[in-house]
Amino acid sequence: MAVAQSIRCSHCGAPVEFKPGEIIATCKYCGFTTVIQTGEAFTFEHSLLLNSYSPEQMENLVKDWMRSGFMKPPDLAKKSKITEKNLVYLPFWVVNVEASTTYKGIFERIAPPIVKEGEIKKEYNWLVLARQAAGFPTRAYDVPLAGKIPYDFRRIEGFAKLLNSEMERTQAIEIAKQQIDAHHRFLLQQDIDKVVEATTTVNIKQMVYLHAPVWFIKYEYKGNSYQIIVDGAVGMVLKGDIPAFKF
Ligand SMILES: [Zn+2]
Numbered sequence: 001m002a003v004a005q006s007i008r009c010s011h012c013g014a015p016v017e018f019k020p021g022e023i024i025a026t027c028k029y030c031g032f033t034t035v036i037q038t039g040e041a042f043t044f045e046h047s048l049l050l051n052s053y054s055p056e057q058m059e060n061l062v063k064d065w066m067r068s069g070f071m072k073p074p075d076l077a078k079k080s081k082i083t084e085k086n087l088v089y090l091p092f093w094v095v096n097v098e099a100s101t102t103y104k105g106i107f108e109r110i111a112p113p114i115v116k117e118g119e120i121k122k123e124y125n126w127l128v129l130a131r132q133a134a135g136f137p138t139r140a141y142d143v144p145l146a147g148k149i150p151y152d153f154r155r156i157e158g159f160a161k162l163l164n165s166e167m168e169r170t171q172a173i174e175i176a177k178q179q180i181d182a183h184h185r186f187l188l189q190q191d192i193d194k195v196v197e198a199t200t201t202v203n204i205k206q207m208v209y210l211h212a213p214v215w216f217i218k219y220e221y222k223g224n225s226y227q228i229i230v231d232g233a234v235g236m237v238l239k240g241d242i243p244a245f246k247f
Pocket of ligand 1: 011
């Protein structure tokens with residue numbers, strides 16, 4: 001485990017802890033957000049999605065999830081034991097962007113093949129997790145942005161953990177661009193079979209730094225451990241491990 005360091009919050013003077021790799025830190029005493037390297041105030045909109053579940057309600061939600069669907073062992077809810085329920089506010093960059101990909105390619109589904117050109121043009125609130133660690137299903141996460149409020153440290157539960165950003169705005173834009181380009185290259189396969197050229201341009205309209213509540217649940221079933229990740233704002237299961245079983 002990396003050793004935490006700290007700076008003084010330039011707003012209230014309290015110590016603000018951060019770990020190596022973190023570059024934007026939020027004070028847990030006053031909610032002020034600072035760029036660690038310069039000690040200066042963070043100047044982008046900082047938003048928060050509220051968590052709607054108590055630990056008990058989250059346990060009930062998980063048990064309901066275990067009882068539903070065909071693909072799960074019938075005794076899953078009865079025989080499993082929830083061993084961990086951690087609420088974590090994860091940092092995201094939400095990139096509001098207009099993206100357009102112009103392409104040229106070959107349509108081979110008819111004979112003789114023909115050359116086709118086209119454009120994919122879309123607007124997104126593209127979500128980039130502001131942490132280097134992988135493993136979080138951001139593409140499965142349809143962030144309920146309508147519920148966001150200005151960041152308010154008083155709404156963060158005492159038992160919850162708040163993670164800082166390990167990523168600057170420019171890096172988040174770069175990642176969003178790459179992912180949107182890859183997504184559009186996937187979409188254009190509906191129209192052409194072989195890409196000759198494809199160019200994606202993006203127009204960034206707005207960037208929001210957002211903390212969103214995510215529950216990391218662990219449960220045991222027949223001696224093995226499994227994980228479930230649940231969005232804490234609307235209760236959507238983003239990822240859930242299901243034990244293998246035979247009918
Ligand atoms: Zn402070």
